Every structure is written in C-alpha cells, then in structure tokens.
Amino acid sequence: MSLLEVENLWVRFPTRQGIFDAVRGVSFTLERERLGIVGESGSGKSMTGRAILRLIRKPGIVEADAIRLEGRNLLDLTEPEMRKVRGQKISMVMQDPKFSLNPVMTIGDQIMEAYLLHNNTSKAQARAKAIAMLEAVSIRDPERVMRAYPHEMSGGMGQRIMIAMMLIPDPQILIADEPTSALDVSVQRQVLDIMDGLVKERGMGLIFISHDLNLVSEFCDRVLIMYAGRIVEVCDADKLHQAKHPYTQGLLNSLPRLDQPKKHLEVLKRDDAWADGESVGGS
Amino acid sequence: MSASDTNQERRRRAPLFPWIKGTLLTLGSIAVTMLGLLFVTFVIGRVMPIDPVLAIVGERASQSTYDAVYEQLGLDKPLIVQFFYYLWDVVRGDFGMSLLNARPVSEDIARVFPATMELATLGVFVGIVLGVPLGVVAAVNRGSWIDQIARVVALVGYSMPIFWLGLMGLLVFYGVLGWVGGPGRLDIFYQDIVPTRTGMILLDSALAGEWSVFRNAFSHIVLPASLLGYYSLAYISRMTRSFMLEQLSAEYVTTARVKGLSERAVIWRHAFKNIRVQLITVIALSYANLLEGSVLTEIIFSWPGIGSYITTALLSADMNAVLGGTVVVGLIFICLNILSDLLYRVFDPRSK
Numbered sequence: 001m002s003l004l005e006v007e008n009l010w011v012r013f014p015t016r017q018g019i020f021d022a023v024r025g026v027s028f029t030l031e032r033e034r035l036g037i038v039g040e041s042g043s044g045k046s047m048t049g050r051a052i053l054r055l056i057r058k059p060g061i062v063e064a065d066a067i068r069l070e071g072r073n074l075l076d077l078t079e080p081e082m083r084k085v086r087g088q089k090i091s092m093v094m095q096d097p098k099f100s101l102n103p104v105m106t107i108g109d110q111i112m113e114a115y116l117l118h119n120n121t122s123k124a125q126a127r128a129k130a131i132a133m134l135e136a137v138s139i140r141d142p143e144r145v146m147r148a149y150p151h152e153m154s155g156g157m158g159q160r161i162m163i164a165m166m167l168i169p170d171p172q173i174l175i176a177d178e179p180t181s182a183l184d185v186s187v188q189r190q191v192l193d194i195m196d197g198l199v200k201e202r203g204m205g206l207i208f209i210s211h212d213l214n215l216v217s218e219f220c221d222r223v224l225i226m227y228a229g230r231i232v233e234v235c236d237a238d239k240l241h242q243a244k245h246p247y248t249q250g251l252l253n254s255l256p257r258l259d260q261p262k263k264h265l266e267v268l269k270r271d272d273a274w275a276d277g278e279s280v281g282g283s
Numbered sequence: 284m285s286a287s288d289t290n291q292e293r294r295r296r297a298p299l300f301p302w303i304k305g306t307l308l309t310l311g312s313i314a315v316t317m318l319g320l321l322f323v324t325f326v327i328g329r330v331m332p333i334d335p336v337l338a339i340v341g342e343r344a345s346q347s348t349y350d351a352v353y354e355q356l357g358l359d360k361p362l363i364v365q366f367f368y369y370l371w372d373v374v375r376g377d378f379g380m381s382l383l384n385a386r387p388v389s390e391d392i393a394r395v396f397p398a399t400m401e402l403a404t405l406g407v408f409v410g411i412v413l414g415v416p417l418g419v420v421a422a423v424n425r426g427s428w429i430d431q432i433a434r435v436v437a438l439v440g441y442s443m444p445i446f447w448l449g450l451m452g453l454l455v456f457y458g459v460l461g462w463v464g465g466p467g468r469l470d471i472f473y474q475d476i477v478p479t480r481t482g483m484i485l486l487d488s489a490l491a492g493e494w495s496v497f498r499n500a501f502s503h504i505v506l507p508a509s510l511l512g513y514y515s516l517a518y519i520s521r522m523t524r525s526f527m528l529e530q531l532s533a534e535y536v537t538t539a540r541v542k543g544l545s546e547r548a549v550i551w552r553h554a555f556k557n558i559r560v561q562l563i564t565v566i567a568l569s570y571a572n573l574l575e576g577s578v579l580t581e582i583i584f585s586w587p588g589i590g591s592y593i594t595t596a597l598l599s600a601d602m603n604a605v606l607g608g609t610v611v612v613g614l615i616f617i618c619l620n621i622l623s624d625l626l627y628r629v630f631d632p633r634s635k
C-alpha cells in the first residue's frame with residue numbers, strides 16, 4: 001500500500017466565464033520518497049497540494065476518485081477527522097515566511113500550538129520539544145527565538161521556523177510549496193539541506209513543488225511535470241535529460257548550463273495539444 | 284540569518300532610546316494639538332460679534348462699570364497676553380461664567396458631561412458587544428444569508444434618521460408597551476436620593492447600594508443607549524467585517540488550518556488577534572463620536588448631556604459655555620487618541 005495515492009483529482013473554480021479547471025484529472029502515488037512537482041506558473045501545482053489537505057477555499061471544488069492516505073480515503077472523512085490528518089499526518093510549508101507566520105503571536109506560541117494540538121502533554125514539555133525542534137533546524141539561541149515575533153526574523157530563519165513548526169507533530173508527509181522561492185539565493189540551499197535532512201531522517205514522504213528544475217532534480221527522487229492542470233510527464237530525477245515530452249525538453253533547454261554553455265537560451269514553446277492530452281499517471 | 288542576528292544585537296544594545304523618543308514625540312504632538320485647539324477657541328471667542336463685557340454688565344450699565352469689567356477681563360492687554368491668560372484659565376479648569384445662568388461653566392460641564400459619558404459608554408458597549416461578533420460572523424460567512432442580514436442591519440443603522448427611530452422607540456417601548464422609562468434620567472420619585480459622586484447615576488446608585496434607583500435609571504437609559512449602540516454597531520460591524528476579510532485571506536490563516544486547528548481557533552486565535560489594533564481605532568472613533576454628545580438623541584430623550592448643553596448655549600449666544608464645551612470635547616478626542624495609541628503599542632509587537 002502506498003503512503004499516498006491520488007486518483008483522478010480535479011480542482012474547479014466557478015468563474016463568470018464558466019467553470020475553470022485548475023487541476024484536471026491528476027493521478028500519482030507517493031511513497032516514502034521525495035517527489036517533485038514542476039511546472040510553470042498557473043499549472044495547478046499549489047492547488048494539487050492544497051487539495052490533498054482539503055484546503056481549497058470556497059467556491060473552489062475538489063473532486064477525485066480517491067485521495068488515499070495509507071489506504072484511507074481522505075475524501076470520506078468528516079471535517080473534524082480531517083483536522084486530525086492536517087498537521088499530524090500531512091503538513092505543508094508555504095512560500096513566504098513573511099506572510100505564513102502569524103505576525104502578532106510569538107514564534108514559541110506558534111510552534112507549541114502545533115504540538116499541543118496533536119499531543120496531550122504539558123506546556124513545559126511542549127516548550128522543551130519546540131526548543132529541540134528549533135535546534136534541529138539549526139537555529140542558534142532557540143530560547144530567544146521562542147520569545148521573538150516573526151518580523152524580527154530574516155527570511156531564511158522564518159522558513160526554518162516554519163519547517164520546525166510543520167514537522168513538530170511528526171507528520172508522514174510534508175508538502176513544500178516553493179519553500180525557497182521567496183528567499184535569498186544564498187540561503188536557499190541551506191534551508192533545503194535542513195529540510196531534506198529531516199525528511200530523510202524521519203523517513204517521510206516529501207512533495208516538493210517548485211518551478212526550478214535544477215533544485216528539483218537535485219533534491220528529489222522523482223519528478224512530475226505539470227502543464228495546464230495535467231501531468232504531462234513523470235521521470236526519475238536523475239534521468240530528467242532523457243525526458244520525452246516536448247514541454248519537459250523545452251523546460252530543460254531554457255535552463256542555463258555550465259557544462260554546455262550556449263549563446264542563446266531557447267524560448268519555451270507551448271502547444272495547445274499538450275493541454276488536451278491524457279494525464280500521465282504518476283506511479 | 285546573519286542579517287537578522289545583527290539586527291537583534293542592535294535592538295538589545297539600545298532598547299531605551301527609541302522608546303523615549305517615541306514618548307517625547309507623542310507628548311509633543313499632544314501639546315501641539317491642544318495648543319492648536321485652544322488657539323482656535325480663543326480666536327473664535329475674540330472675533331465673535333458678541334461683546335463679552337456687555338454680556339456681563341448688561342445694556343444699561345454706566346461707562347465706568349463697563350470699563351472696570353473691561354479691564355477685569357484683561358481686554359485692554361495685547362492679544363497675545365490675553366491668550367496666555369486664557370491658557371492659564373483653562374489649565375485651572377476655569378472657562379468663565381455662563382452668561383445664561385451666571386454659574387461657572389466648569390461646574391455646568393462637570394454636571395452635564397457625566398450624563399453624556401454614561402450614555403455614550405453604554406452605547407459603545409452595546410456597539411462592541413454586538414457589532415464585533417456580527418462583523419466577524421459576516422466575514423466568515425461572506426456572501427451567505429447571514430452576511431446579507433448583517434449588511435441590511437448596518438444599512439438601516441446608517442440611513443435611518445435618529446429622531447425618527449428615537450421617537451418610534453419611545454412610542455412603542457415607553458408609550459405602548461411600557462417596558463422602559465420615559466425621557467430624562469430618572470423618574471421624579473427617585474431623584475436626589477443618591478449622593479452625586481461620579482455624576483453617572485448608574486454608578487452612583489450602585490455605589491450607594493440603592494438598587495431601586497439603579498433599576499429606574501437603567502430603565503431610562505436603556506432605550507437611548509440602545510439607539511446609540513445601534514449606530515455604533517452599524518459602523519463597528521462593517522469595519523470589523525472588512526478587517527476580518529483581509530486577514531482571512533492571509534497566508535498565516537492557511538498555516539493555522541494546515542496545523543489542524545478548528546475553524547473557531549483559526550478565526551479567533553489567529554485572524555481576530557490581528558485586527559485588534561484596527562478595531563481599537565474604530566471603537567475609539569465611535570466612542571468619541573458618542574461622547575461629543577449626540578444632540579438629537581439627548582434632545583429627544585431630554586437627556587441633560589453635553590450635546591444639548593452646547594446646543595442650548597449656542598442658541599442663546601452663551602460664548603463661554605460654547606467654548607468651554609468645545610474645549611472639553613476636543614480634550615476627549617485627544618485623550619482617546621492617546622489611549623488608542625497606547626493600546627496599539629500593547630497589541631502590535633511590530634510597533635515596539
């Protein structure tokens with residue numbers, strides 16, 4: 001049994017021009033591995049991630065044959081049951097820590113809240129756990145950081161705090177939605193290394209959403225390529241250059257490469273036919 | 284990480300200086316605002332085509348009496364000196380004599396202001412207790428029938444003339460149903476029983492343990508206070524709704540949901556905490572409006588408050604009373620501003 005199985009997932013938004021399908025029949029499975037989702041802006045990566053957590057806001061509609069977590073269909077759960085899945089089983093790190101941390105709550109309170117919600121322990125124990133977790137994401141002086149507010153933190157610190165907060169209830173799956181695109185290039189790798197280390201150490205499944213093919217091929221085992229709400233190709237991260245789909249090849253060709261310098265980078269070409277093809281199963 | 288670490292260092296090394304600077308700035312701006320206010324009231328007092336001497340001595344006084352009073356009021360001095368005299372008077376709480384009843388204006392204000400304060404406080408209390416939850420619920424259920432009802436409730440509050448609502452309220456709840464007391468603060472039977480301490484009858488009677496007086500006072504205040512509360516509710520609920528909508532679409536709210544928090548915790552523990560600062564400003568504004576004295580409400584309900592006091596004074600050209608009242612109302616605005624500024628610092632960690 002897979003850790004996570006997504007079957008024929010659709011995310012729809014009613015708009016004035018009719019129904020807009022942001023995700024169109026996506027299927028894939030996730031084991032205790034690192035799965036990358038790549039695609040251009042608007043291709044439905046974030047919506048796929050949020051649909052798994054059932055966090056698509058009204059008026060958005062999520063439809064799927066099944067979204068199974070260890071065999072249990074999340075679509076059949078009641079909202080209170082789903083709340084036990086969120087955080088505890090599946091967690092998510094979002095793009096910009098500037099906006100994803102609550103500005104008027106101390107960092108300590110926010111991390112402890114995540115732990116206390118799913119563990120029936122004392123505050124003192126939650127505190128100790130939170131400090132240990134901050135140390136695990138290489139934060140110096142965690143006692144001080146616990147008392148601090150998010151605006152006192154830099155982006156890299158904020159994102160490590162976010163990772164600590166999302167991993168403290170010990171989930172099995174982490175969805176990282178462009179966790180480093182808002183950060184300075186200099187700290188991107190540092191943050192990813194920390195996240196990667198923790199995910200491996202705990203034997204979790206990771207869904208790493210990004211539009212940076214280089215990062216994805218480096219930090220993932222497998223990659224799904226999304227285009228206009230569909231998965232157009234699935235490949236192993238180390239075999240990306242053998243990708244067959246013209247869109248993937250286009251993405252690869254538009255990347256600068258040190259080993260094969262080029263005068264001009266190719267412009268990404270698109271074909272409406274790709275959007276209409278069958279979605280590739282990602283298992 | 285290094286950038287923020289050095290920021291932290293800097294903050295720890297010199298924590299006092301910005302605080303002192305901030306306080307001095309606030310005090311300075313308060314002083315300037317007050318001076319400005321007093322300057323305006325002073326100028327109005329001088330340019331009004333009302334002769335303050337004549338108003339005191341009367342039409343038939345002799346020239347020597349007139350001159351004596353003229354001098355006594357300091358009107359022979361240069362304007363700037365007069366202004367400092369005026370400042371000094373105000374600082375001592377001396378607004379001059381009321382020309383209408385020959386009593387010190389400050390005494391009059393000390394009598395009428397608590398009446399307004401009692402009414403306004405209860406009114407804004409109603410506005411907060413009902414308006415804030417209504418706004419939150421409307422935002423959370425945006426577009427639903429609850430939101431529509433909240434919209435209509437607020438719209439009626441904005442657009443109904445207060446005298447009509449007031450008269451209708453009196454007619455129905457006092458005249459027909461007899462559920463509430465009529466105009467005035469107390470029935471005659473209950474007047475002058477409790478000693479005046481705060482000037483607010485509810486408080487005074489509670490302090491004296493005179494619960495029958497308290498009940499009677501409550502039955503009188505409940506209708507005008509609800510009326511003012513309704514207006515305050517209309518404003519507060521609309522503002523709360525729009526503040527909440529803004530927060531509910533923020534990313535940290537999604538984070539809270541990802542953690543697995545219940546919707547209730549997401550709304551109140553996360554989103555609502557972030558609108559406290561804005562809400563305080565709105566509530567302070569609403570309170571200040573009510574404290575200014577809602578003239579129409581005070582007139583309809585024969586409420587002896589500062590609104591009707593200033594209006595009466597204005598209509599009888601009692602300049603000292605008008606200006607005294609204006610200064611007091613201005614001071615209230617300034618005080619509420621300071622208060623909301625202080626609370627702002629308490630509730631927003633970013634302002635520290």
Ligand SMILES: Nc1ncnc2c1ncn2[C@@H]1O[C@H](COP(=O)(O)OP(=O)(O)OP(=O)(O)O)[C@@H](O)[C@H]1O
Pocket residue numbers: 013015020022039040041042043044045046047048060211
């Ligand atoms: N509330 C909404 N109403 C209508 N359309 C929406 C709504 N939310 C998202 N969409 C659409 O869904 C599509 C997919 O959005 P999604 O956020 O998943 O893209 P993405 O692949 O994550 O892109 P990015 O790289 O920019 O984050 C977009 O075209 C977007 O316009």
Ligand SMILES: [Mg+2]
Pocket residue numbers: 045046047177
């Ligand atoms: Mg996205």
